[in-house]
Amino acid sequence: MTYFGKIFYGIKTLWTGMKVTGGYFFPNITRKKYVITRQYPDEPAVVFPRFKGEVVMWHNENNEHRCTGCQACEIACPNGSIEIIWKREVDPETGKKKKMLDQHIYHLSMCTMCSLCIQACPTNAIMWSTNFHNATYDRGLLTKVLNKPGSKLMAGVEE
């Protein structure tokens, strides 16, 4: 390319770029088109269903969950974010003593959202929730007990 050819080519390509950004700016100033950011606190946030917000335990309407207290998730977790506190209690049906879940403790503050616990769970008791409003002023609040108070194991999970 010749010396002057380069100059005109440069001006042409710069003008192409300026047309693109100008085409964004001028419709944008009327607020009619093109603003693609969502004004979150004013507009509701749209979260993708596969978003990993925090680990939760699923409960049905009778306050029953599917966790058997097997501790597979606790072992699977690479950084110790899950602690299972279990108890031995008499099963009312069989009359025998049995290992049961007391508290499924989950430290959200340490969790890296790696999903290993969820894959490890043999009974699909835990899952991801898309809730992202997790900011608190006290890190203690980030340690959660996942099974709801008074909940018990769903019938038929262990078979």
Place this chain on the structure above:
Amino acid sequence: MMNMLSINIFQTWLEQTHGIWYVLVLAGIAAIYLGFFAVAGLMLVYLERRVAGYFQLRLGPNRVGPWGLLQTIADALKLVSKEIFVPKMADKLLYKAGYYIVIIAALLALAVIPFARQIQALDFNVGLFFISAVSSVGVLGILIGAWGSRNKYSLIGAMRSGLQMISYELSAGFAIIAVVLMSGTLKMTGIVEAQKHTWFLFQGHLPAIIAFMIFLISGTAETNRVPFDLVEGESELGAGFHTEYSGMGFAFFFLAEFINMFIIAALGATLFLGGWLAPFGITDGLPAQWLWGIIWFLLKVFVLIFLLMWFRWTFPRIRIDQLLTLEWKYLLPIGLVNTVIMAWMVWKDWLIHLG
């Protein structure tokens, strides 16, 4: 004690030669310019962020105050409340002198810019020369501050700034010379008055347009704005020359950068777009001429500032060798030839005079 004494001597000298009112008026003018410096700087920062938002399909700051107008004031308050940190091994004097020199250079350049007829702090007969001299003092502040903060990244950034300034000053100078050839004077008001009927951009047609483009490119480079922001570079230099500055020290550099952009735009408006003159004299007969002058001047400056912002948010930044190629192989030879053509045109009187 020494300080008090010298201030007193200065005061007595002023009072004896000019009287107390003169001193007060001087102080008032200084206060107005400092206020303008702060307000215009903050508003330009706001404008930059807002315009950048629109260019990038965002909204920009819009939460603090109506349309987010108070955002930069809140930021300034935050910066004021921050600790001014001086690195342990820094040369304290040079470190602190850095931003003062940058600000003083910006204020000095501001002093000769005519906002409207007779609204100007100083009307030198060499105003244009003064501006181009003073605006290169600013880079001295950058170099001193970077040297004083004893940080290799700062120093490399400042060296690049110096290199850029020295290179691009030449082509900016040639662009200015093209205008001076037409106006025949270096006095800022004289230059504006010479555009009474036709702005220099149109009066000198092709060479003037080329000079205007060269002026805008080298002005962008002199203010270290994208695409010529080699002075900063997060990936290679951190924040460049102001890496070690915090709080107000950083804010002064930041404000001075934006005031320098204002100065370049104001210079462009004065030299090529007729300064405070109304286009086709449409507001000439109206009362409050000074107000109309300021309005037209600021409007033109705003258009140029918008153009600079448009450049910033469109073009990718260039490498240092590309920067030097652009200057020494393209802008400088073109500027030289352009000046010769302009001189020829002025000699043969091929300029366009309307009215």
